[in-house]
Amino acid sequence: MNFDFSEEQFAFRDSVRQYLDDRWSVAQLRTHLTGDGFDRELWEGVSALGILAMMVPEEHGGLGLGYVDLALILEECGRHLVPGPAVDTIIATDIISRHGTPEQQAALLPAIAEGGLKIAAAVAEIEGGFRPEDTTTIARPSGNGWALSGRKILVPYAESVDQLLVVARFGDDGPLGLVLVDPDWAGITRRHHQLLDPASRAHEVTFSEVELGGDHVLGGQPLETAVARLVDAGAASASLQMTGAAGKVLDLAVEYTGNRVQFGKPIGSFQAIKHRCADMLVLLETSRTAAYHAAWALAHDPAARRKLVSMAKAYCGDAARSICNEGLQLHGGIGFTWELDIHFYLRRAKTLEYSYGDASAHRECVMAATLAEMEAA
Amino acid sequence: MDFSYSPAEEAFRAQVRSWIKANLPEGWGSTVHEPEDEHARYMFRLDWEKKLFQGGWAGLAWPKKYGGRGATLVEQAILAEELARAEAPEGLNIIGRNLTAPTLIHHGTEEQRRRYLPKILSGEEVWCQGFSEPNAGSDLASIRTSAVRDGDHFVVNGQKTWTSFAQYSHWCFMLVRTDPEAPKHKGISFLLVDMSTPGITVRPLRQISGESEFNETFFDDARVPVENLVGGLNEGWKIAMTTLTYERGPEDALARQIRFKRDLMRLIVAAKTIPRGPKATAIDDPVLRQKLARSVIEVELMRLNCLRSFSKQLQGKPLGPESSFQKLYWSHMAQGIYETAMETLGPTAPLAAGDPLAPGDGLFQTGFLQSRAFTIYSGTSEIQRNIISERVLGMPR
Numbered sequence: 181m182n183f184d185f186s187e188e189q190f191a192f193r194d195s196v197r198q199y200l201d202d203r204w205s206v207a208q209l210r211t212h213l214t215g216d217g218f219d220r221e222l223w224e225g226v227s228a229l230g231i232l233a234m235m236v237p238e239e240h241g242g243l244g245l246g247y248v249d250l251a252l253i254l255e256e257c258g259r260h261l262v263p264g265p266a267v268d269t270i271i272a273t274d275i276i277s278r279h280g281t282p283e284q285q286a287a288l289l290p291a292i293a294e295g296g297l298k299i300a301a302a303v304a305e306i307e308g309g310f311r312p313e314d315t316t317t318i319a320r321p322s323g324n325g326w327a328l329s330g331r332k333i334l335v336p337y338a339e340s341v342d343q344l345l346v347v348a349r350f351g352d353d354g355p356l357g358l359v360l361v362d363p364d365w366a367g368i369t370r371r372h373h374q375l376l377d378p379a380s381r382a383h384e385v386t387f388s389e390v391e392l393g394g395d396h397v398l399g400g401q402p403l404e405t406a407v408a409r410l411v412d413a414g415a416a417s418a419s420l421q422m423t424g425a426a427g428k429v430l431d432l433a434v435e436y437t438g439n440r441v442q443f444g445k446p447i448g449s450f451q452a453i454k455h456r457c458a459d460m461l462v463l464l465e466t467s468r469t470a471a472y473h474a475a476w477a478l479a480h481d482p483a484a485r486r487k488l489v490s491m492a493k494a495y496c497g498d499a500a501r502s503i504c505n506e507g508l509q510l511h512g513g514i515g516f517t518w519e520l521d522i523h524f525y526l527r528r529a530k531t532l533e534y535s536y537g538d539a540s541a542h543r544e545c546v547m548a549a550t551l552a553e554m555e556a557a
Numbered sequence: 558m559d560f561s562y563s564p565a566e567e568a569f570r571a572q573v574r575s576w577i578k579a580n581l582p583e584g585w586g587s588t589v590h591e592p593e594d595e596h597a598r599y600m601f602r603l604d605w606e607k608k609l610f611q612g613g614w615a616g617l618a619w620p621k622k623y624g625g626r627g628a629t630l631v632e633q634a635i636l637a638e639e640l641a642r643a644e645a646p647e648g649l650n651i652i653g654r655n656l657t658a659p660t661l662i663h664h665g666t667e668e669q670r671r672r673y674l675p676k677i678l679s680g681e682e683v684w685c686q687g688f689s690e691p692n693a694g695s696d697l698a699s700i701r702t703s704a705v706r707d708g709d710h711f712v713v714n715g716q717k718t719w720t721s722f723a724q725y726s727h728w729c730f731m732l733v734r735t736d737p738e739a740p741k742h743k744g745i746s747f748l749l750v751d752m753s754t755p756g757i758t759v760r761p762l763r764q765i766s767g768e769s770e771f772n773e774t775f776f777d778d779a780r781v782p783v784e785n786l787v788g789g790l791n792e793g794w795k796i797a798m799t800t801l802t803y804e805r806g807p808e809d810a811l812a813r814q815i816r817f818k819r820d821l822m823r824l825i826v827a828a829k830t831i832p833r834g835p836k837a838t839a840i841d842d843p844v845l846r847q848k849l850a851r852s853v854i855e856v857e858l859m860r861l862n863c864l865r866s867f868s869k870q871l872q873g874k875p876l877g878p879e880s881s882f883q884k885l886y887w888s889h890m891a892q893g894i895y896e897t898a899m900e901t902l903g904p905t906a907p908l909a910a911g912d913p914l915a916p917g918d919g920l921f922q923t924g925f926l927q928s929r930a931f932t933i934y935s936g937t938s939e940i941q942r943n944i945i946s947e948r949v950l951g952m953p954r
């Protein structure tokens with residue numbers, strides 16, 4: 181029984197933090213608000229630290245680690261507003277490692293480990309809510325393979341990545357599965373979204389009768405388990421990143437209120453302010469508890485994985501919302517300026533709050549799972 | 558990170574489980590319950606505690622030389638979990654076990670430990686906590702109850718209040734003022750007082766739940782031997798801080814969590830039958846489902862928060878002001894459960910225990926009333942927030 185990280189896991193987190201402190205300050209992030217938003221040097225730095233190789237098995241040239249090892253790193257990515265597609269690639273790597281055919285693994289994993297391949301998942305649709313069951317993007321049999329049609333929204337960095345991992349339904353009433361496509365293929369169009377978070381990029385991606393061979397279906401056949409894991413991994417990663425961003429906002433608020441003087445005293449000495457910071461700490465620490473536990477659930481894949489992940493996504497989403505809002509409030513007027521960094525954390529956390537299911541959707545998931553467990557008992 | 562138990566720990570759990578089953582009364586929880594009468598109920602709880610002692614389960618993780626078994630904290634937690642799971646009675650000597658004992662282990666003399674700890678374990682001596690006074694609650698350091706040296710004794714005068722279980726207690730640990738001239742934190746001492754000492758009067762107070770767990774306790778020239786001083790003269794404040802850390806710590810919270818979760822599960826069962834109009838039940842209401850789910854999540858996170866803090870303790874890191882964060886979290890979380898319970902009951906929420914139509918015979922109403930104390934005792938939420946902001950976040954005073 182040990183709910184803590186090892187010395188090595190903390191040490192790795194520290195080295196990642198140090199690198200990002202140097203290389204990815206908000207000032208640097210601000211230079212990427214236009215253009216494709218992809219910083220090659222940062223990508224190579226992240227790769228050199230071994231982060232992209234973490235989820236690649238050793239036999240494919242990676243480090244063979246898991247979500248528990250990754251948890252503190254994803255929290256750090258949130259804390260430093262690390263842009264996709266690094267996190268998106270990591271999520272996809274785990275899915276490919278677990279569910280890809282040997283040929284798919286051999287073709288993709290070594291390249292990922294070396295930092296040579298960027299992948300993002302295409303999950304959300306405008307018609308659907310948050311549930312992958314509502315997916316309307318469809319793969320229909322065509323020749324020896326499939327023809328893919330549909331429209332995805334909020335696909336991260338679709339202009340920069342090399343591959344997309346697309347959630348699709350196989351046949352009108354068929355199962356869900358994942359396909360791997362190259363976004364440059366004929367029949368695929370991308371439209372750049374205007375985003376709440378200007379430090380991120382995402383696209384609307386339309387597929388019209390995109391022809392794919394059977395070898396582009398992840399695992400060789402539609403795998404609902406792979407889809408389920410993908411959305412759970414996305415939700416857990418978002419939980420960890422929101423926790424990281426929220427942690428930074430609390431630090432900024434404590435620092436600012438310790439220095440800002442009004443009525444002849446640092447405003448941080450006023451109880452109305454202190455007590456809010458104390459409540460923010462409770463939210464933050466409990467978010468960590470929830471998000472770390474979700475990472476453990478992904479690593480060990482217990483029967484209750486979905487419920488444990490939903491618990492984290494719901495709790496961390498609400499917590500990040502209130503920490504970011506309160507953190508901005510405690511800065512007063514300067515908190516409302518573009519110049520101050522805090523709005524970038526607010527925007528990132530808000531974006532993550534609505535990716536891979538919002539808190540209400542995940543609470544409903546927890547309720548359904550709880551009732552099912554009670555029935556079974 | 559590893560949430561599994563070792564084979565030895567699993568074996569220990571099995572052993573605990575079978576002992577509990579063999580020792581709870583036949584039909585416990587279905588036909589046999591705790592006595593209705595408050596006094597009889599407390600005596601029943603004390604008997605159970607003595608039984609636990611005879612079974613060798615008391616003070617599991619305490620050092621052997623004080624009557625414990627030197628077990629690990631994990632084993633201690635397993636015992637607490639299994640007792641809560643079996644809905645075994647709570648003890649009566651909670652303050653003795655959870656507060657007096659760790660305080661004496663940290664700050665007592667060897668003689669004091671040997672004198673007091675074994676009798677806490679055996680249930681022979683029940684303890685109460687004499688900290689709060691009518692004019693010293695949150696501002697605990699402003700206590701006025703005085704202790705004046707007279708030969709081999711201190712003569713104690715003053716009044717304590719909200720003293721839980723004082724009417725059943727043989728001993729009280731208390732804060733007394735021994736130097737009225739010194740700055741307020743520096744003139745306080747920590748005394749162990751025999752409740753049968755002439756000059757002590759206990760008057761029960763009625764609580765909002767109708768029960769009388771806490772009391773007013775008066776001291777009129779009560780003579781306490783000087784060897785009952787813990788730590789140095791005028792050094793009681795530091796000792797009181799140790800006591801409070803244990804009062805707010807994860808071990809206490811782990812056992813509570815199981816009771817909160819049990820009540821929440823009962824609530825969800827009830828929600829499936831409580832009508833909402835002719836065709837639906839409470840569990841069909843999407844707004845209520847959101848609130849119930851929130852509680853399901855939060856109660857589970859209470860356990861996981863405890864395990865995180867517990868893991869730090871297992872690595873030998875001392876329990877510090879972070880225990881305030883645990884207490885602040887669970888007290889508000891639990892109030893949320895009972896608030897949602899009342900909403901689930903809806904129109905029957907006003908029906909209390911004894912009314913045949915009260916769902917669960919008023920369990921939730923009692924829980925709701927009792928939950929109001931969570932954010933007051935062991936330091937109010939406002940005080941916990943002061944501690945967290947100043948001592949954890951380092952904010953200015």
Ligand SMILES: Cc1cc2nc3c(=O)[nH]c(=O)nc-3n(C[C@H](O)[C@H](O)[C@H](O)COP(=O)(O)OP(=O)(O)OC[C@H]3O[C@@H](n4cnc5c(N)ncnc54)[C@H](O)[C@@H]3O)c2cc1C
Nearest residue numbers: 686687688689694695719720721930933934935936937939
């Ligand atoms: C069920 C129960 C059992 C108890 N058992 C015991 C026991 O066994 N032994 C014992 O010694 N005590 C016991 N207590 C007492 C408990 O510790 C005190 O009630 C508590 O510390 C608050 O003190 P008070 O009641 O004097 O309230 P006050 O200190 O007067 O507080 C009143 C209100 O003012 C707020 N407040 C006070 N100071 C500040 C501040 N600096 N900043 C912001 N807000 C502030 C408080 O948070 C509270 O909301 C028990 C209490 C309860 C309810």
